[in-house]
Amino acid sequence: MAETRDLSHFVHHLDGGVARMELAVEGITCGACMRVIEGGLAAMPDITRARVNLTDRRVAVEWRDGKVDPVRLIDRLSELGYRAYPYDASRSAADEERETRMLLLCLGVAAFATMNIMLLSVAVWSGNVTDISPEQRDFFHWLSALIALPAAAYAGRPFFHSAIRAIAARRLNMDVPITLGVLLALGMSVVETLHHASHAYFDSALMLLTFLLVGRTLEQAMRRRTRAVAGNLAALRAETVTKFVSATELSDVPVASVSPGDLVLVRPGERIAIDGIVAEGRSEIDQSLVTGETLPVTAAKGSMVYAGTLNVSGTLRVTVSAAERGTLLDEVTRMLDRALEARTHYVRLADRAARLYAPLVHATALTTMIGWMAFGASPHDAIIAAIAVLIITCPCALGLAVPAVQVVASGALFRAGVLLNSGEGIERLAGIDTILFDKTGTLTLPEPEVINAADIPADRLALAGRLALASRHPLAAAVARAARARGGVNLPLAATEEPGQGVRCDHDGVALRLGRLSFCGADGAERVFAADPEASVIAFAHGAERYLLAVRQKLRADAADVIAALKQDGFAIEILSGDRAPAVAHAAAALGVERWHAAMTPADKIARIAALQAEGRNVLMVGDGLNDAPSLAAADASLSVATAAHLTQAAADAVFLGDSLAPVAAAVAIARRARALMRENLMFAVAYNAVAVPIAIFGFASPLVAALAMSGSSILVTVNALRAKPPARRERD
Amino acid sequence: MEVLIYLVPIALGLGLLGLGAFLWSLKSGQYDDLDGAAWRAVMDDDDAPPPDGGRRHEGVTS
Numbered sequence: 001m002a003e004t005r006d007l008s009h010f011v012h013h014l015d016g017g018v019a020r021m022e023l024a025v026e027g028i029t030c031g032a033c034m035r036v037i038e039g040g041l042a043a044m045p046d047i048t049r050a051r052v053n054l055t056d057r058r059v060a061v062e063w064r065d066g067k068v069d070p071v072r073l074i075d076r077l078s079e080l081g082y083r084a085y086p087y088d089a090s091r092s093a094a095d096e097e098r099e100t101r102m103l104l105l106c107l108g109v110a111a112f113a114t115m116n117i118m119l120l121s122v123a124v125w126s127g128n129v130t131d132i133s134p135e136q137r138d139f140f141h142w143l144s145a146l147i148a149l150p151a152a153a154y155a156g157r158p159f160f161h162s163a164i165r166a167i168a169a170r171r172l173n174m175d176v177p178i179t180l181g182v183l184l185a186l187g188m189s190v191v192e193t194l195h196h197a198s199h200a201y202f203d204s205a206l207m208l209l210t211f212l213l214v215g216r217t218l219e220q221a222m223r224r225r226t227r228a229v230a231g232n233l234a235a236l237r238a239e240t241v242t243k244f245v246s247a248t249e250l251s252d253v254p255v256a257s258v259s260p261g262d263l264v265l266v267r268p269g270e271r272i273a274i275d276g277i278v279a280e281g282r283s284e285i286d287q288s289l290v291t292g293e294t295l296p297v298t299a300a301k302g303s304m305v306y307a308g309t310l311n312v313s314g315t316l317r318v319t320v321s322a323a324e325r326g327t328l329l330d331e332v333t334r335m336l337d338r339a340l341e342a343r344t345h346y347v348r349l350a351d352r353a354a355r356l357y358a359p360l361v362h363a364t365a366l367t368t369m370i371g372w373m374a375f376g377a378s379p380h381d382a383i384i385a386a387i388a389v390l391i392i393t394c395p396c397a398l399g400l401a402v403p404a405v406q407v408v409a410s411g412a413l414f415r416a417g418v419l420l421n422s423g424e425g426i427e428r429l430a431g432i433d434t435i436l437f438d439k440t441g442t443l444t445l446p447e448p449e450v451i452n453a454a455d456i457p458a459d460r461l462a463l464a465g466r467l468a469l470a471s472r473h474p475l476a477a478a479v480a481r482a483a484r485a486r487g488g489v490n491l492p493l494a495a496t497e498e499p500g501q502g503v504r505c506d507h508d509g510v511a512l513r514l515g516r517l518s519f520c521g522a523d524g525a526e527r528v529f530a531a532d533p534e535a536s537v538i539a540f541a542h543g544a545e546r547y548l549l550a551v552r553q554k555l556r557a558d559a560a561d562v563i564a565a566l567k568q569d570g571f572a573i574e575i576l577s578g579d580r581a582p583a584v585a586h587a588a589a590a591l592g593v594e595r596w597h598a599a600m601t602p603a604d605k606i607a608r609i610a611a612l613q614a615e616g617r618n619v620l621m622v623g624d625g626l627n628d629a630p631s632l633a634a635a636d637a638s639l640s641v642a643t644a645a646h647l648t649q650a651a652a653d654a655v656f657l658g659d660s661l662a663p664v665a666a667a668v669a670i671a672r673r674a675r676a677l678m679r680e681n682l683m684f685a686v687a688y689n690a691v692a693v694p695i696a697i698f699g700f701a702s703p704l705v706a707a708l709a710m711s712g713s714s715i716l717v718t719v720n721a722l723r724a725k726p727p728a729r730r731e732r733d
Numbered sequence: 734m735e736v737l738i739y740l741v742p743i744a745l746g747l748g749l750l751g752l753g754a755f756l757w758s759l760k761s762g763q764y765d766d767l768d769g770a771a772w773r774a775v776m777d778d779d780d781a782p783p784p785d786g787g788r789r790h791e792g793v794t795s
Contacts, residue, residue, distance in 0.1 A: 031769075031771075031772025031773070034769060034773070054772065055765075055766045055767060055768045056766070104764060105756070108755040112748055112749075112751055143745075147748075
C-alpha cells in the first residue's frame with residue numbers, strides 16, 4: 001500500500017502565488033541554530049523566505065506555490081538535525097498578536113505624548129516659581145492640550161472599552177476609576193486653561209495612561225510566551241492519523257481534517273487519535289490515559305475505541321465516528337463544561353481590590369467636594385479639590401502591582417518547567433492546602449519500564465533489546481529502552497512477529513523468543529505479581545534459558561521525596577486513581593501516602609473534590625488522563641502533565657514538563673511567593689494613597705506632586721515585583 | 734522669548750519623529766521576536782550559509 005503525508009491542511013496560500021507554512025521546531029536554542037535553519041532552508045530552490053522566531057521556537061517558510069512539497073521542508077530540517085512539526089496557527093493566536101500590537105501602539109503614543117507634555121510642564125512649573133508671564137503659560141497649556149487630547153483619545157481606548165463593558169454589565173472594574181480619572185483630569189485641565197489658571201493636569205492624565213499600559217503590555221507578553229510554548233507542545237505531539245484515501249492508498253493527515261465516516265488505520269504501538277468503531281482487526285487497547293486503568297481491554301470488530309488510548313497488539317481499521325452521546329468522551333466533555341461554569345466565580349485579586357477601591361475613591365472625592373463647600377469654598381474650588389483626589393488616587397501603582405509580579409513569577413515558573421495557562425493560575429495555586437494526585441501517568445512516568453533489568457545478565461538483556469526492536473508493542477519498546485540504558489546502541493535483529501504473541505528469530509544458531517509467557521514456554525508469573533501487583537510480565541527465551549521481565553510504569557524518580565517535602569510543608573496529600581485497588585495501594589505505600597482512593601470514575605473524583613471543598617479546603621488536582629479533565633476543572637487549582645491529552649491540558653491552570661515531579665512543588669512555592677508579593681504591592685499602593693490622599697483633600701496636590709507620587713509608587717512596585725524571582729540556588733536545579 | 738517660535742515646533746517635530754520611528758519599527762515586526770533579534774545583531778551577514786547537511790549546533794536545551 002502506498003503511503004503519503006498530506007500537509008495541505010497547514011499550508012496557507014497568500015497573494016502573488018506564495019504559499020506559507022509555520023513549523024514548530026524542537027531544539028532551537030540560540031542564534032547559531034537560527035542561522036543553520038534559515039540558511040539550510042533558503043538554499044532549497046523555490047523557497048522565497050525562511051524566518052526563525054526564537055521567542056516562539058517556530059520557523060515560517062514561504063515558497064512559490066505548487067513548486068515545493070511541504071513534506072520536503074520537514075525532511076530538510078531533519079537533515080539539518082531538527083525535528084519539526086507543522087504548526088496550526090489558530091484564529092485565537094492571530095487575535096492575540098493583534099492585541100499585542102494594539103497595546104504596543106497605544107503605549108508608544110502615550111509614552112511619546114507624556115514625554116512632550118512633560119517638556120512643557122517642567123517649563124511651566126519652574127516658570128511658576130520665577131517669572132513666567134500668564135500669556136506664555138496659557139500658550140504652553142494649550143500646546144499640552146493639543147498633544148494630550150488626541151493622544152489620550154487614542155491610547156486610552158483599551159481602558160475606555162473595558163470600562164464601558166463593565167458598566168454595561170453593571171460591574172465595577174479597575175478601568176472605571178481609571179477612565180473617570182483620565183477624563184476628569186483632561187476636562188478640568190481644559191476648563192482651567194480657559195480660565196488662565198496656573199495649574200493643568202494634562203501631564204498627570206497621560207503619565208497615568210503610560211504606566212497602566214506598561215502593566216497591560218507586560219501581562220500580554222507573559223500570556224503570549226506561555227501560549228506559544230503550549231501551542232508548540234500540541235504541534236509536537238503531532239496528532240495525525242493514517243487515513244485510507246482509496247482501498248489501497250494511505251495518507252498521513254492531521255486529525256483536524258478527518259471527518260466522521262472516514263476509515264483510518266491504527267498500527268500496534270500507536271496512540272489512537274480519534275473516536276471510532278473498529279471495522280476490522282483485533283487488538284488490545286491500553287486505556288490508561290482515559291480511565292487510569294492499567295490493564296488493557298480487548299477490541300474487536302464493532303467495539304468503540306477512544307481518542308487518547310493506545311493500540312497495543314494488533315492492527316485495526318477504524319471507522320471514525322462523531323462524538324456520540326453517551327460515550328465516555330461525551331460524558332467527560334459534559335462534566336468538564338459544568339465544572340468550568342462553576343469555576344468562573346473565582347475573582348482575581350486585582351478585581352477584588354478594584355471592587356473595594358472604586359467606591360471608596362469616588363466616595364472620598366464626593367466627601368472632599370462637600371467638605372470644601374461646607375467650609376465656604378466656591379463650587380469651582382471644591383470641584384477642583386475633588387478632581388485632584390480622583391487623579392491622585394488613580395491606581396497607577398495598583399495597575400502595575402499585579403501584572404509586574406505575574407511576569408516575573410511566570411518567568412520563574414517557566415524555568416522550573418511549569419507553563420501557565422492563565423494569569424490567575426498563580427493566585428489559585430498560591431491558595432491551596434490539599435493536593436490530590438492521579439496515579440497513572442502523573443505519579444508514574446507515562447512510558448512503561450523494565451523494573452527487574454538488573455536481575456538479567458547484560459548480554460542476554462542486550463539480545464532481548466535487539467529482538468524487541470523488531471516489534472512495535474509498547475512492552476517491547478520498554479525492553480529495548482532498558483537494553484539501551486545498560487549497553488549503548490543496539491541493532492535490530494531480523495525477527496518475525498506473531499501478532500498477539502511475540503517476536504522470534506534465530507541468532508547464531510540459538511532460538512530467541514520474546515513475548516507472552518506461553519509463547520516462550522515460561523512460567524512463574526505469580527511470583528512477579530506477588531512482589532509487584534502493578535507489573536505486566538513478558539518472557540525472554542534464549543535457547544533453553546528463560547527470563548521473566550517485569551514491566552510497568554515506574555514511579556517518577558523523585559516522587560517520594562517531593563511528596564515527603566510537600567507533607568512537611570503542611571499539605572494534605574491524597575491519591576485519586578481509576579486503577580485497581582492493589583495497584584494503587586502499592587504505589588501509595590511506596591510514596592508514604594496514607595489516604596488513597598482506587599477505581600474512581602471521573603464523577604467519583606469530582607465528588608471527592610467537592611467533599612473536600614465543603615470541609616473548607618482548597619484543593620490542587622494534579623492529573624494527566626482524559627478522565628481527570630473534569631476534576632482538574634472542578635478543583636480550586638490544577639496542574640497537568642505535558643504528555644496529557646489536549647482536553648486535559650486545556651482544563652488545567654498550568655502544565656508541567658519533564659520526568660520529575662519537582663515542578664509541582666516548585667509551582668506551589670513560586671505561586672505562594674508571588675501572591676505574597678502581590679499583596680505586598682497592593683499594600684504599597686494603599687500606603688501611597690494614605691499619604692497622597694490627605695494632600696489632595698487639603699488642596700495641595702499640584703501637578704508636580706501628582707507626577708512625583710505616580711512615578712515614585714510605580715517604580716517601587718515594579719522593583720518589588722522583581723523579588724518574585726526565586727533565589728539563584730533554586731534556578732540551577 | 735521670540736526663540737519659542739523656533740524651539741516649540743522643533744521640540745514637537747522631534748517628538749513626532751520619535752513616535753514615527755517607533756511606529757515604523759512596530760510595523761516592520763521588530764517586536765515579534767525579541768530573543769532572536771538579540772542574536773541577529775551579532776551575526777555576520779556576509780558568511781555563506783552552512784553547507785548541505787550542516788550539523789546541528791549542540792546547545793543546552795532549556
